[in-house]
Amino acid sequence: MVEEVLLAEPRGFCAGVEMAIKALAWMVRIFEPPVYCYHEIVHNRLVVDRFRHLGVVFVEDVDAVPPGVPLMLSAHGSAPEVVAAARAKGRFVVNAVCPLVTKVHHEAKVRAQKGYTVLYVGHAGHDEAVGTLAVAPEQMRLVEHEADLESALADVADPDRVALLAQTTLALHDWEGIMNGARARFPELWTATRDDLCFATTNRQAALRVVSARSDAVVVIGSANSSNTVALAKVAADAGCERVVRVDGPDELDLDALGDPRVVGVTAGASAPEDLVQAVVEKLNPTRGVEPVFVTDETEYFPPPRELRDLLPALEALASLTVGGSPSGTGRSLADDRSADASRALADLRG
Numbered sequence: 001m002v003e004e005v006l007l008a009e010p011r012g013f014c015a016g017v018e019m020a021i022k023a024l025a026w027m028v029r030i031f032e033p034p035v036y037c038y039h040e041i042v043h044n045r046l047v048v049d050r051f052r053h054l055g056v057v058f059v060e061d062v063d064a065v066p067p068g069v070p071l072m073l074s075a076h077g078s079a080p081e082v083v084a085a086a087r088a089k090g091r092f093v094v095n096a097v098c099p100l101v102t103k104v105h106h107e108a109k110v111r112a113q114k115g116y117t118v119l120y121v122g123h124a125g126h127d128e129a130v131g132t133l134a135v136a137p138e139q140m141r142l143v144e145h146e147a148d149l150e151s152a153l154a155d156v157a158d159p160d161r162v163a164l165l166a167q168t169t170l171a172l173h174d175w176e177g178i179m180n181g182a183r184a185r186f187p188e189l190w191t192a193t194r195d196d197l198c199f200a201t202t203n204r205q206a207a208l209r210v211v212s213a214r215s216d217a218v219v220v221i222g223s224a225n226s227s228n229t230v231a232l233a234k235v236a237a238d239a240g241c242e243r244v245v246r247v248d249g250p251d252e253l254d255l256d257a258l259g260d261p262r263v264v265g266v267t268a269g270a271s272a273p274e275d276l277v278q279a280v281v282e283k284l285n286p287t288r289g290v291e292p293v294f295v296t297d298e299t300e301y302f303p304p305p306r307e308l309r310d311l312l313p314a315l316e317a318l319a320s321l322t323v324g325g326s327p328s329g330t331g332r333s334l335a336d337d338r339s340a341d342a343s344r345a346l347a348d349l350r351g
């Protein structure tokens with residue numbers, strides 16, 4: 001029987017995911033279906049299924065999107081040629097790339113222009129990695145594991161011009177091992193001042209490290225294709241917790257697989273909704289209740305993508321003139337975006 005749940009704070013939706021989900025919710029309200037989305041808007045099965053249910057069509061190729069229709073590009077960032085192809089043929093394109101992914105794209109572009117060989121630590125085939133590597137394909141080399149360093153460094157033209165960038169959602173421990181290996185070989189190695197792991201990744205891992213040290217078992221909520229979720233499971237295992245399970249939601253949680261824990265730590269990846277967390281805690285049913293384990297506050301806010309910021313004031317003005325309301329029909333206005341939250345936007349859409 002579980003006596004206590006330790007709930008990591010922060011957990012769940014990050015500012016980038018909040019922005020992307022709210023932006024797609026706006027598009028669903030504004031446009032007649034179907035609204036198209038290139039790649040999963042975020043890597044969470046439940047979020048994607050909710051949007052699919054509302055008529056959003058997810059595609060892996062922008063050529064599959066008809067001309068003249070609304071199209072969103074996912075939070076993970078898209079290759080420059082994909083963005084250009086999306087904007088062709090009169091489509092209304094909203095690019096929901098997280099600003100922190102854009103920052104890494106910018107670093108890749110600048111280093112490549114300066115003649116650097118750019119090592120990119122990331123997961124092969126992950127949407128974010130694919131989009132970033134496409135910024136400077138000639139000069140970028142993917143490094144997934146420390147063992148890949150040798151081959152990635154084999155054809156470095158100038159040892160004084162080697163840079164190391166990273167996917168934003170890696171486990172800190174993995175990234176540091178590769179960075180130390182590369183720096184030992186190239187002392188002049190260029191890296192971003194505060195590395196590329198985003199604040200949300202770092203904060204969720206820090207909170208989970210504290211939780212893991214006090215837990216007999218840890219449950220990480222999030223989808224298998226979510227890089228930061230998988231990284232969280234690794235962080236808990238690296239912190240010495242012997243039973244770590246990742247689940248999409250309460251239905252997948254097998255209580256027997258946790259052994260017979262007295263204390264269970266719970267966290268959620270950056271794309272997992274809070275209602276799943278609460279449902280998992282309910283299933284664990286701790287006899288002595290839930291203790292939040294707070295590490296830091298997150299106050300970051302990313303405004304809606306520029307294309308929506310440009311469009312919505314005009315639609316709001318038109319709606320107030322014609323029907324006396326907002327384009328959403330719920331009274332929510334773009335000016336309210338900061339105070340709105342994505343979980344609520346998803347719930348409103350369900351209704």
Ligand code: SF4
Nearest residue numbers: 014016098100168198
């Ligand atoms: S995990 Fe970090 S990089 Fe990814 S969307 Fe969230 S804030 Fe942006």
